[in-house]
Amino acid sequence: MTDEPLLRVSALSKFYGSRVGCENVSFDLWPGEVLAVVGESGSGKTTLLNCLSTRLLPSSGTASYRMRDGQFRELYRMSEAERRFLMRTDWGFVHQNPADGLRMTVSAGANVGERLMAVGDRHYGKIRATAVDWLSRVEIDEDRIDDEPRAFSGGMRQRLQIARNLVTGPRLVFMDEPTGGLDVSVQARLLDLLRGLVTDLGLAAIVVTHDLAVARLLSQRMMVMKDGRVVESGLTDRVLDDPRAPYTQLLVSSILQV
Amino acid sequence: MTAQSTDIATYNFAYLDEQTKRMIRRAILKGIAIPGYQVPFASREMPMPYGWGTGGVQVTASIIGPDDVLKVIDQGADDTTNAVSIRAFFRKVANVAVTTETAKASIIQTRHRIPEHPLKAGQVLVYQVPIPEPLRFLEPRETETRKMHALEEYGLMHVKLYEDIARHGRIATTYAYPVKVEGRYVMDPSPTPKFDNPKMHRSPALQLFGAGREKRIYAVPPFTDVVSLDFEDHPFEVQTFDQPCALCAAENVYLDEVILDDHGSHMFVCSDTDHCEKRRADGHRGHFAPETLAPGNMEPAQ
Numbered sequence: 001m002t003d004e005p006l007l008r009v010s011a012l013s014k015f016y017g018s019r020v021g022c023e024n025v026s027f028d029l030w031p032g033e034v035l036a037v038v039g040e041s042g043s044g045k046t047t048l049l050n051c052l053s054t055r056l057l058p059s060s061g062t063a064s065y066r067m068r069d070g071q072f073r074e075l076y077r078m079s080e081a082e083r084r085f086l087m088r089t090d091w092g093f094v095h096q097n098p099a100d101g102l103r104m105t106v107s108a109g110a111n112v113g114e115r116l117m118a119v120g121d122r123h124y125g126k127i128r129a130t131a132v133d134w135l136s137r138v139e140i141d142e143d144r145i146d147d148e149p150r151a152f153s154g155g156m157r158q159r160l161q162i163a164r165n166l167v168t169g170p171r172l173v174f175m176d177e178p179t180g181g182l183d184v185s186v187q188a189r190l191l192d193l194l195r196g197l198v199t200d201l202g203l204a205a206i207v208v209t210h211d212l213a214v215a216r217l218l219s220q221r222m223m224v225m226k227d228g229r230v231v232e233s234g235l236t237d238r239v240l241d242d243p244r245a246p247y248t249q250l251l252v253s254s255i256l257q258v
Numbered sequence: 259m260t261a262q263s264t265d266i267a268t269y270n271f272a273y274l275d276e277q278t279k280r281m282i283r284r285a286i287l288k289g290i291a292i293p294g295y296q297v298p299f300a301s302r303e304m305p306m307p308y309g310w311g312t313g314g315v316q317v318t319a320s321i322i323g324p325d326d327v328l329k330v331i332d333q334g335a336d337d338t339t340n341a342v343s344i345r346a347f348f349r350k351v352a353n354v355a356v357t358t359e360t361a362k363a364s365i366i367q368t369r370h371r372i373p374e375h376p377l378k379a380g381q382v383l384v385y386q387v388p389i390p391e392p393l394r395f396l397e398p399r400e401t402e403t404r405k406m407h408a409l410e411e412y413g414l415m416h417v418k419l420y421e422d423i424a425r426h427g428r429i430a431t432t433y434a435y436p437v438k439v440e441g442r443y444v445m446d447p448s449p450t451p452k453f454d455n456p457k458m459h460r461s462p463a464l465q466l467f468g469a470g471r472e473k474r475i476y477a478v479p480p481f482t483d484v485v486s487l488d489f490e491d492h493p494f495e496v497q498t499f500d501q502p503c504a505l506c507a508a509e510n511v512y513l514d515e516v517i518l519d520d521h522g523s524h525m526f527v528c529s530d531t532d533h534c535e536k537r538r539a540d541g542h543r544g545h546f547a548p549e550t551l552a553p554g555n556m557e558p559a560q
Contacts (some may be wrong), residue, residue, distance in 0.1 A: 077398075080405075080409065081409045083413065084409060103396075103417070106418075106419060106421050107424055107425075108416055109420070110417045110420045110421050110424065113417070113420055114413055114417050115413070116413075117413040117414075117416040117420065118411065118413025118414070118419060119413070121414070122488075122489055122490050122491050122493050123489060123490045123491055124420065124423050124489040124490075125491050127420065128424075145424075146424050146425065181390065230376075240504055
């Protein structure tokens with residue numbers, strides 16, 4: 001780890017008219033760190049994620065990102081071209097619904113290769129070799145490379161979406177309920193895969209989830225949100241084993257014991 | 259405008275009113291200033307259905323003058339319905355001279371071909387464009403494709419070519435092959451065969467593109483770089499034909515397949531009828547030309 005954070009968020013707020021999306025959120029994210037944002041639906045998790053990934057512009061507050069050259073850049077002051085470039089090179093965004101993050105009508109190989117072509121790769125053989133490599137890393141058979149994602153199961157689509165995002169070697173990945181809508185055994189394998197990739201590649205990630213088990217498995221640190229505000233944050237194990245805020249205590253005690 | 263009206267409505271020169279022509283000329287000038295950029299314009303209803311060249315007709319109507327000589331081609335041919343009708347239309351509403359000879363025309367309105375005879379400076383080629391947006395089938399949102407053009411995000415265009423190679427082992431796009439204009443905008447050359455793409459590169463003629471239904475005009479000024487997109491290991495190449503034109507024996511031209519009977523016999527002939535007729539007048543004969551075959555001795559080509 002370096003001695004400077006990757007992302008600095010300070011007093012970020014987003015209002016939808018008079019309604020609060022998220023309010024006064026501040027945190028630092030360090031390289032290689034996985035931060036989970038948990039809370040019930042409507043607590044502002046996704047709004048926060050969309051603001052951080054510049055898919056939404058916040059009403060107030062700042063977020064600065066340490067670029068590859070070591071300089072901090074204010075995200076909301078960058079031009080749209082720069083933000084979109086960042087989005088497809090240094091960042092990844094894994095949607096809850098893979099159909100939102102994939103091109104459903106082009107083959108799996110092209111889905112993985114799109115980012116490479118977007119940054120100027122113009123050698124078909126190399127693009128294809130990279131796609132094959134990434135498909136195997138996310139446990140998709142090589143002979144499915146020319147199939148469209150429409151022909152894939154939900155778990156495979158999600159793995160393909162992850163491969164598509166990681167192919168340019170991003171440093172920061174945003175994930176919105178990456179295991180939502182998958183059955184438990186598929187979820188377990190996906191989490192296993194994600195945990196492996198995050199460790200191998202030294203990715204920093206911000207994972208939004210309502211599933212505390214996912215948060216415990218993936219993240220080192222977590223933030224608990226309620227009504228758009230952060231009610232508690234700290235090391236994942238500490239927050240889950242010794243919840244201090246009343247709402248966190250309620251959340252932790254609501255987990256069904258099997 | 260004449261105040262008194264007779265029993266039959268009279269048209270302004272070249273059908274469109276002068277204000278409309280000015281509006282279209284402004285769009286054309288902007289298009290020329292930004293090669294390959296799609297300029298929105300207020301497309302008018304024309305006395306023909308969309309898809310029959312309403313965009314091209316409006317561009318031609320806006321630039322044509324009494325001294326111009328007009329040629330209209332449809333898939334290379336001067337004698338098909340669309341070409342004949344549009345030629346007749348301009349003869350009627352603009353009273354201009356018309357021709358079928360490429361070299362004599364000052365304005366050539368074309369549907370999906372570039373003439374074989376090299377164009378020269380001073381000529382204007384007007385294309386009829388059905389879908390001006392090269393990214394349309396990859397990204398359905400117009401707001402998004404405009405942004406992609408603005409930010410020069412053209413990775414998606416290569417996704418299409420990638421898909422071609424993955425499915426067919428080569429770039430199988432044969433028409434409407436995307437090009438990059440002057441190193442900036444990716445442009446749809448209208449559904450011309452990719453055979454014609456190299457002719458657009460640094461052409462001495464002005465090339466104007468009109469899409470009536472989609473309400474877009476774009477342009478390639480003379481001597482502008484037009485480069486077909488490709489991969490390093492799958493470079494762009496044009497169609498080749500293994501036999502010459504059956505009528506005029508021309509090689510290195512674009513050929514149409516013509517079915518001769520119900521038994522599948524066929525011949526390949528020049529798609530550019532003017533070019534073919536010129537060559538035959540000069541004495542060139544293909545293996546299927548009437549003069550080559552003795553009467554009553556017709557046999558199908560191999």
